[in-house]
Structures are given as C-alpha cells and as structure tokens.
Amino acid sequence: MKEKVNQLQKEIEEKLKLCQSKKEVNELKTYYLGKKGPINDLSLMLRELNNEEKREFGKTLNELKQRIISLIEERLTYYEEKELNEKLEKETIDITLPSTKIPIGSPNILEHIIEEVEEVFMSMGYDVVDGPELEEDKYNFELLNIPKGHPARDAQDTFYIEDETILLRSQTSPVQARTMLQAGGDKPIRMICPGKTYRRDADDATHSHQFMQIEGLLVDKNISLSDLKGTFDVIAKKLFGENSKTRFRPSYYQFTEPSVETDISCFACKGEGCSLCKQTGWITVSGAGMVHPNVLRNCGYDPEIWTGFAFGFGAERLAMLKYGIDDIRTFYQTDLREIKAFDRKEG
Numbered sequence: 001m002k003e004k005v006n007q008l009q010k011e012i013e014e015k016l017k018l019c020q021s022k023k024e025v026n027e028l029k030t031y032y033l034g035k036k037g038p039i040n041d042l043s044l045m046l047r048e049l050n051n052e053e054k055r056e057f058g059k060t061l062n063e064l065k066q067r068i069i070s071l072i073e074e075r076l077t078y079y080e081e082k083e084l085n086e087k088l089e090k091e092t093i094d095i096t097l098p099s100t101k102i103p104i105g106s107p108n109i110l111e112h113i114i115e116e117v118e119e120v121f122m123s124m125g126y127d128v129v130d131g132p133e134l135e136e137d138k139y140n141f142e143l144l145n146i147p148k149g150h151p152a153r154d155a156q157d158t159f160y161i162e163d164e165t166i167l168l169r170s171q172t173s174p175v176q177a178r179t180m181l182q183a184g185g186d187k188p189i190r191m192i193c194p195g196k197t198y199r200r201d202a203d204d205a206t207h208s209h210q211f212m213q214i215e216g217l218l219v220d221k222n223i224s225l226s227d228l229k230g231t232f233d234v235i236a237k238k239l240f241g242e243n244s245k246t247r248f249r250p251s252y253y254q255f256t257e258p259s260v261e262t263d264i265s266c267f268a269c270k271g272e273g274c275s276l277c278k279q280t281g282w283i284t285v286s287g288a289g290m291v292h293p294n295v296l297r298n299c300g301y302d303p304e305i306w307t308g309f310a311f312g313f314g315a316e317r318l319a320m321l322k323y324g325i326d327d328i329r330t331f332y333q334t335d336l337r338e339i340k341a342f343d344r345k346e347g
C-alpha cells in the first residue's frame with residue numbers, strides 16, 4: 001500500500017514537471033484529485049483494512065493528497081505569474097513615444113469680440129448688464145416709443161410667444177428701458193448689454209434668425225451728439241486700429257432723435273475703396289442716436305434734465321469685419337474646420 005502511494009506521488013511529480021501550461025496542470029489536477037482519480041481509488045481500499053491499518057494508511061493518503069495539492073498550486077501560481085509577466089511585457093507603454101494631441105477648445109469668436117468690446121467700454125466706466133431673452137412687448141417696443149400698430153415694428157419680424165405680449169426679444173434695446181426704470185430716474189447711467197436676439201428671418205449669408213447685439217446706453221446731464229461721436233471714435237480705434245476714422249450718417253430709429261448710422265473708415269483699403277466697403281471707403285457698424293425724450297420719459301427720466309445717447313452693434317457684423325468672415329452662418333454651425341480657422345486667426 002505504502003509503495004503504491006510512493007509510486008503515485010512520483011508519477012504525479014514527474015507528470016507535473018512535464019506540464020507546459022496552466023491548462024495542462026489543471027487537467028492533471030482534475031484527474032488526480034477527481035472522484036474517478038487514483039487517489040480516490042486508493043481511499044476506497046481503506047474499507048478493506050482493519051482499524052489500525054485504516055488509521056495509518058488514511059494518514060498517509062491524506063499527506064499524499066496535501067502534498068499533491070500544494071505541488072499543483074505551486075505550479076499554477078508559477079504559470080499565472082508567467083502569463084501576467086508576458087502580458088505586462090507585451091503591454092509596456094513606451095513613454096518616449098510622442099503622445100496623441102488632445103484638441104483644446106477655444107472661445108467662440110463672438111465671445112471673443114464681445115469681450116473685447118466689453119473691455120473697451122468698461123475702461124470708460126460702463127457696466128455690463130444682462131436682460132431676459134424672453135421679453136415683454138412693453139420693454140421690447142412700447143417703452144421704446146414703438147406703439148402697437150406702428151410700422152417700425154414690421155422691420156423687426158418678431159417671434160411672439162404669447163398673444164402679442166410675450167416675445168423673443170428682437171433687439172437688445174429693451175435692456176435700455178429696464179436699466180432706466182431700475183435706476184429710478186435720478187442717477188446717471190453707463191451700460192452696455194451684449195446678448196442674443198431673435199427675428200423671423202430666413203437664414204442666409206447675412207441673416208440669422210438668432211444673432212447677437214451689443215446695446216449701449218449713456219444717460220447724464222448735458223450729453224450731446226458730440227459725446228457719442230467721441231465715444232465712438234475711441235471704440236473704432238481700439239477695435240479697428242489707431243488710424244480708424246468715423247462718421248455719422250442720418251438715419252431713423254423710433255427710440256432716438258436724432259438717429260444716425262455710424263461708419264468707420266474701411267480698414268482693408270484705408271478708405272480708398274475696395275470690395276469690402278463696396279468702393280465707398282466706409283463701413284457701417286452700428287445704429288445710434290440721442291435717446292428720444294419719449295423714451296426717457298417712459299422710463300422715469302425727465303428729458304428737461306437728462307439727456308443721453310444709445311447705440312446698438314451687431315456682434316456678428318463686428319466679428320465678420322474684423323476676421324474677414326463672409327457668412328454669418330459660420331458662427332452657428334459646428335464645423336470644426338471653421339473653428340480651427342478662427343484659432344489660427346487668434347494666433
């Protein structure tokens with residue numbers, strides 16, 4: 001019996017040595033330790049022994065089993081480590097290789113131009129304020145001297161949300177009214193308000209149903225059109241270069257009197273005439289004027305004491321001029337090639 005055990009142990013040890021893989025070791029394990037394996041066969045023989053022999057042989061058999069288990073485990077661990085090392089070896093990262101370039105985002109070009117305008121105005125003591133995009137007809141039109149039924153409303157094809165009282169603002173000018181009403185009629189005001197505006201326009205190269213304006217308002221005592229001209233000169237020089245000249249042309253807005261279109265000398269041809277300025281040497285950049293006495297009155301300011309000027313820039317127009325972009329839709333589509341081109345322009 002003892003001999004059989006020794007023989008079996010030797011046999012297993014030999015076979016284990018010949019194993020080439022974890023799989024083969026596991027096969028050995030299943031066979032030798034399994035129910036139909038030789039160790040189990042030996043333990044069946046216990047039945048035929050007397051008590052004394054049973055105890056002795058049982059112990060030997062147990063020791064054999066333990067020894068086999070630990071030999072097999074040892075082998076399995078060996079193969080597991082080997083496999084792991086091979087895997088690690090294969091998956092080693094070569095840290096000297098150049099890494100993949102992670103694309104870094106950049107601010108939208110409109111954001112950029114708005115910030116630029118904000119900075120210039122803030123340096124002149126203006127506040128940057130905000131207003132709701134979902135607006136009341138009262139602020140968008142009524143208080144701005146555009147009563148119901150007035151033809152000036154037709155020029156701004158408005159998105160009405162609720163029975164002619166709630167709308168998507170068609171201009172940032174309602175923020176003028178809100179600011180004056182909030183100020184209470186007894187304090188000077190200097191503010192600009194950049195923000196989204198909406199009109200029922202069909203989108204094309206120069207129209208977008210949603211676009212951005214930068215509204216401006218200054219209210220104080222003894223303000224005249226020459227203050228607007230001076231302010232505008234500073235803006236033009238800061239945004240379009242020190243040699244920029246400005247001019248006013250008469251215009252009409254319901255909320256300003258007099259009203260003007262503000263032009264800057266063409267920065268592409270320096271005023272000589274080119275395709276950008278349509279051979280005129282001038283480019284229109286905003287509407288502006290002296291705040292209409294009705295508007296001042298509607299918003300709690302006494303026009304006998306207070307005067308002011310207001311203006312409205314189209315942010316896309318500024319950016320298109322400054323960066324040579326010829327289609328307003330460029331700002332609102334997600335074509336990465338276009339965005340990358342802006343990156344390059346930003347240097």
Ligand code: DAH
Nearest residue numbers: 171173287288289310311312
């Ligand atoms: N809100 C005008 C528009 O959308 C632009 C404008 C013109 C704003 C003159 C003003 C202004 O504040 O004084 O066409």
